[in-house]
Amino acid sequence: MSTPARNIAAVPEPAPAPRVSDEEALDLYYWMVLTRATEERALNLYRQGKLPGSYYTGRGQEAISVGMATPLRKGPDGDWLSPWIRDLGSYLVHGVPVWRMFAQFMGKAGSTTRGKDGNLHIGGREWNIPCQVSHMADMIPLTVGAALAYKQRGEDRVAVTSFGDGATSRGDFHEGLNIAAVLEVPAVFVAENNRWAYTTPISKQTKVTDLYKKALGYGIPAVEVDGNDVLAVYSAMVEAVAQCRAGRGPRFIECKTYRMAGHAAHDKYESYMPMELLAEWSDKDPLKRLEQSLLEERSIADGRLEKIRERVKDEVHEAVERADADGYADPAEAHQGVFAESADA
Amino acid sequence: MSTPARNIAAVPEPAPAPRVSDEEALDLYYWMVLTRATEERALNLYRQGKLPGSYYTGRGQEAISVGMATPLRKGPDGDWLSPWIRDLGSYLVHGVPVWRMFAQFMGKAGSTTRGKDGNLHIGGREWNIPCQVSHMADMIPLTVGAALAYKQRGEDRVAVTSFGDGATSRGDFHEGLNIAAVLEVPAVFVAENNRWAYTTPISKQTKVTDLYKKALGYGIPAVEVDGNDVLAVYSAMVEAVAQCRAGRGPRFIECKTYRMAGHAAHDKYESYMPMELLAEWSDKDPLKRLEQSLLEERSIADGRLEKIRERVKDEVHEAVERADADGYADPAEAHQGVFAESADA
Amino acid sequence: MPELTYLEAIRAALHDEMEIDDRVFVMGEDVGRQGGAFGATKELQQRFGELRSIDTPVAESGIVGVAVGAAMSGQRPVAEMQFADFVSCAFDQLITCAAKMHYRIGWAVPMVVRCPNGGGVGGGPYHSENVEAWFHHHAGLKIVCPATAVDAYGLLRSAIRDPNPVVFCEHKFLYRRVKQDVATGPRDGQLVPLGKAAVVREGTDLSIITYASTVQLSLAVADSLAAQDVSAEVVDLRTLVPFDRETVLASVRKTGKALIVHEDNLTGGFGGEVAAVIAQDAFEHLDAPVRRVAALDTPIPFAPPLEREYLPLESDILSAAADLAAY
Amino acid sequence: MPELTYLEAIRAALHDEMEIDDRVFVMGEDVGRQGGAFGATKELQQRFGELRSIDTPVAESGIVGVAVGAAMSGQRPVAEMQFADFVSCAFDQLITCAAKMHYRIGWAVPMVVRCPNGGGVGGGPYHSENVEAWFHHHAGLKIVCPATAVDAYGLLRSAIRDPNPVVFCEHKFLYRRVKQDVATGPRDGQLVPLGKAAVVREGTDLSIITYASTVQLSLAVADSLAAQDVSAEVVDLRTLVPFDRETVLASVRKTGKALIVHEDNLTGGFGGEVAAVIAQDAFEHLDAPVRRVAALDTPIPFAPPLEREYLPLESDILSAAADLAAY
Numbered sequence A, B: 001m002s003t004p005a006r007n008i009a010a011v012p013e014p015a016p017a018p019r020v021s022d023e024e025a026l027d028l029y030y031w032m033v034l035t036r037a038t039e040e041r042a043l044n045l046y047r048q049g050k051l052p053g054s055y056y057t058g059r060g061q062e063a064i065s066v067g068m069a070t071p072l073r074k075g076p077d078g079d080w081l082s083p084w085i086r087d088l089g090s091y092l093v094h095g096v097p098v099w100r101m102f103a104q105f106m107g108k109a110g111s112t113t114r115g116k117d118g119n120l121h122i123g124g125r126e127w128n129i130p131c132q133v134s135h136m137a138d139m140i141p142l143t144v145g146a147a148l149a150y151k152q153r154g155e156d157r158v159a160v161t162s163f164g165d166g167a168t169s170r171g172d173f174h175e176g177l178n179i180a181a182v183l184e185v186p187a188v189f190v191a192e193n194n195r196w197a198y199t200t201p202i203s204k205q206t207k208v209t210d211l212y213k214k215a216l217g218y219g220i221p222a223v224e225v226d227g228n229d230v231l232a233v234y235s236a237m238v239e240a241v242a243q244c245r246a247g248r249g250p251r252f253i254e255c256k257t258y259r260m261a262g263h264a265a266h267d268k269y270e271s272y273m274p275m276e277l278l279a280e281w282s283d284k285d286p287l288k289r290l291e292q293s294l295l296e297e298r299s300i301a302d303g304r305l306e307k308i309r310e311r312v313k314d315e316v317h318e319a320v321e322r323a324d325a326d327g328y329a330d331p332a333e334a335h336q337g338v339f340a341e342s343a344d345a
Numbered sequence C, D: 001m002p003e004l005t006y007l008e009a010i011r012a013a014l015h016d017e018m019e020i021d022d023r024v025f026v027m028g029e030d031v032g033r034q035g036g037a038f039g040a041t042k043e044l045q046q047r048f049g050e051l052r053s054i055d056t057p058v059a060e061s062g063i064v065g066v067a068v069g070a071a072m073s074g075q076r077p078v079a080e081m082q083f084a085d086f087v088s089c090a091f092d093q094l095i096t097c098a099a100k101m102h103y104r105i106g107w108a109v110p111m112v113v114r115c116p117n118g119g120g121v122g123g124g125p126y127h128s129e130n131v132e133a134w135f136h137h138h139a140g141l142k143i144v145c146p147a148t149a150v151d152a153y154g155l156l157r158s159a160i161r162d163p164n165p166v167v168f169c170e171h172k173f174l175y176r177r178v179k180q181d182v183a184t185g186p187r188d189g190q191l192v193p194l195g196k197a198a199v200v201r202e203g204t205d206l207s208i209i210t211y212a213s214t215v216q217l218s219l220a221v222a223d224s225l226a227a228q229d230v231s232a233e234v235v236d237l238r239t240l241v242p243f244d245r246e247t248v249l250a251s252v253r254k255t256g257k258a259l260i261v262h263e264d265n266l267t268g269g270f271g272g273e274v275a276a277v278i279a280q281d282a283f284e285h286l287d288a289p290v291r292r293v294a295a296l297d298t299p300i301p302f303a304p305p306l307e308r309e310y311l312p313l314e315s316d317i318l319s320a321a322a323d324l325a326a327y
């Protein structure tokens, strides 16, 4: 059922989609279920008034967040991953423990920012996840810089970032992609085209609504994939990462998908998002699709899936409890950390 | 001899190149000769230490500066024109008197900025030429804004700006073009691809060295023309302006040319620009080519050209004398003008 | 006279100026059908059409640059930053094009950039900044920081009519928390001139000089001080550029003591400029050090206890004021 | 010990750090084969290769953002702005990403952005700005402003080694006009620590607090004052962030009078912050108003007579200092 990636620029055809083993597919399933469950729980906590700020969900985009992170090497010496705010799954796959996600949303000391930042502004050296900023597209040049560092040192690591359709309108998208192309660095750019930027439909964002075509203006090989098909995203990513590691310069992947709710939990999206389209895309739910594929195409017993779902339930439960029990950082910490004492701290 | 414009995006074919009458061609010749003569004189003045700052010449790019400005309506209620620093000819054609150009280079009170700015940072409401800033590509969003104003008021005016290949790397190029496309404003973007940005060859600026292809990423119809052929530039511009006035949204014209000297008068370009290429392009000199076309294809008597050259000589001579005789603005003026007292001042 | 929140007052000002001047239009991310992230431009598109309430792509530099060009071409753009923080992306256009055009060429740039400013709303480092002090260094930009609904309305209308680029800092914390009777109406609405500070409470023992969200806090402090028989004058600057130096100096010359308060962080905040002016031009009248109370010199932390630590609180102002009074 | 110009000292510092630390690299427009618009990176590409001396497209925001990412990934980038003025285009990356990363997540961003600063060279409004005061408001950035060749060398090496993002303001006017014996060499070169002001001339009657291009002018003024039996102390701040408040306060407490001088324009300049600190923390020692001498609050005009009017001249400093001494 995996939609083959469509190759755009005049570059080597991508290798045929790698065969994804049953174990790998089940692994993807685990992460997607975990992502969905974590987000559902967080949204409930938000509604109960237990999370300050607002809550941004990536429901319906888990195939992208999980699919793009899975092929990457983990750890401080692994690949750089700077995911967009819809990509909670990427953080999990790349190593951030679930409870720290909840701690982050709650602003607790156990958050990766010790409560200094909220939302999916999460990261840390131990996972090689920089802490994203709010300003859309700003992380693109940073990702190019990480890729440059790897190239300078001759390491076969890659740097990956994801962003929404709205981010493609910003100057830093342009400057970052152009520099990446010219310097031929091992960076993968993952565009998540969910057709909305807050209340702005993609038709008011750009005349070129196929985002992969934008990569052409930089000479970056680009593919377009079904963003609701985790196997398609995963396969495209495996290929892009392989090209990067082989020193063939940056790659661009557009994942076509749809935003399945408001911009954030406080957004009354019913006033502007057509309900028919939401219903239509709801049928394409990436988790349902993977489940179907596992059950029907791969004939995996439902019991195995059920076990995964149970495991996730427990994990999320424990995570929330741990985050709940966690305290806030001491207010004195607000004064600390403006400057680093050492580069390796 | 006019190279037909190559149409890129899937839009109406441009109308066949308009027939340029002999009188029109002679007019183009006059402006090109005036541009060349003004610049040669300015360069000499710079070498004699009579101009503060440095001097940037557009020698070899006069077909662009003159060709793009000629089809535009002049005056305060005419078309907005924001030319790049290589485009001295555009200022002249669009109405700025020659002596005020020299006054500008000298920093005299008669400069359009009263000495507050130098270089081709020239302009004024009377000509609808905004005063460009140094920051490359910054004038692109401004030009889109002018075009938006015309569209809002239902006027059939257009807004035009030109820029170099280097400017296409900047975020404001990207944001400006994208907004122009989405808002469908009557703006014409003229890219002057002279293959260098200071010491940086275009190959280090972008992987997509045909700049018209970049317009594709915004859905803006784009053509590529021989930038050393004034009739080609002029014709492409006539067509683009007509499309804009008809409400068909923005247009993009790439003029392929070559930078015939250093970045500025102080630049020792011999150290990095290949001499063979300079020699090759010297044969394509736009002024020579127009002259040839006038003499050979149009069988115009050399005497008429000679008369134009004489007239220009006198005009430049007088202009320099007038600028020379002009004084500096009173230092007290340095304190004045930060804020406007009225919007119509 | 309708009672309006600060946010409603802003919307009313936009509406009323659009009603009487066809050249005025709003633009920005989601300002159209949605009416903006906070609703400041709500229903303006329905009333005035898509050409006067323009949804733009996400491109702050482009938005501001487009506004500059439109302003130079006879329009009166009011550009919205979705949050003030994102004006960082438009910094170049503001200081390079908008600020310096008139000085260089005498061509006015009548435009407004609306910046939803400030903390206290759990927004974290990137949805809480106070941006007014990013700009006063750059000659050619006016900077407005209203503290009340009446001022929000009257100053915004004046800003739109002003022939210069204006950075209009609206405080998000005040949006729905501050309410006042506001005289609105396209023709009868009450304007407030730019460049005039307001002595919002008279006093004789010390001057509290402040603006925006800390005006209310300072008034509350003045109340507390009154209970201790200390008479504090409170000056609301209202606009930082032009800076109403006369009102500030007159106040300090009268009281002999100056406490400068803002929510923005201390170093490089506008308070430094105010303190410098006082230390030079009211020195002979000073009976005590010039004090500043402001936020920490750090990014703005997200977690509620950390953000509270970051922000200047009423108690911080009170203790500084009491110290100063006792000096 | 070679006699080097300020510019040569900068090049030597880059060279020496690159020699001993493979992680250090330079990047920017035309920095490679050309060695930059001023030659600060001359021959570094020939010596260290294209991966450590990188010609970039014209994209200041991208350049700084790439530097942030590389710095976070173990490198030590030194990015060049062709002129300081263009750092306006990179403002967002500097304050949003570089400045706030460590505070939020404890991940250091060891990088330098070199900014050729300042006027007096006929550059006009867009090739003459002093950008140091664009940044001190934003916690997390260090700001360095050397006045001599020795400091240019020693401070740049310290800036490169510092684990934080540093805005390094080099004054173009000084590039070739200032010369000094400088102890260079990858291992033996003499570093100058960030955060320490220098009392470059001791005195007892007033303190002139300054940095960068106005240090020489202030020393000349001190000479003139000495002839009138006035003893002026001159403090060169050298770095604005961290600000060496102790040295400044000690000087003012000693002399009782403070004159703050910078080439940057007055309002919003760093001098306001210095004045505010003095007015609060040295108030009891002040015998006179805190004075500032700075450029006009306008863009920087191009024509020589206008630019002279704009800039603070030695005579302006002298007359302010004499007034203060006589107060």
Ligand SMILES: Cc1ncc(C[n+]2csc(CCOP(=O)(O)OP(=O)(O)O)c2C)c(N)n1
Pocket: A086, A134, A135, A136, A163, A164, A165, A166, A167, A168, A192, A194, A195, A196, A197, A198, A259, A263, C029, C058, C060, C082, C086, C089
């Ligand atoms: C520079 C900047 N401007 C505005 C915003 C406010 N904002 C936050 S998310 C968003 C829309 C994002 O749309 P898109 O990039 O398509 O991502 P999606 O939310 O659809 O995943 C906007 C405008 C921002 N974060 N940064």
Ligand SMILES: Cc1ncc(C[n+]2csc(CCOP(=O)(O)OP(=O)(O)O)c2C)c(N)n1
Pocket: B086, B134, B135, B136, B163, B164, B165, B166, B167, B168, B170, B192, B194, B195, B196, B197, B198, B259, B263, D029, D058, D059, D060, D082, D086, D089
């Ligand atoms: C934002 C910005 N960065 C750097 C510069 C310095 N600079 C002036 S001209 C130039 C190169 C221009 O190249 P291009 O756009 O190709 O125009 P050309 O000079 O070839 O006509 C550079 C880098 C600038 N003016 N603005």
Ligand SMILES: [Mg+2]
Pocket: A164, A165, A166, A192, A193, A194, A195, A196, A197, A198, A259
């Ligand atoms: Mg989207």
Ligand SMILES: [Mg+2]
Pocket: B164, B165, B166, B192, B193, B194, B195, B196, B197, B198, B259
């Ligand atoms: Mg060029």
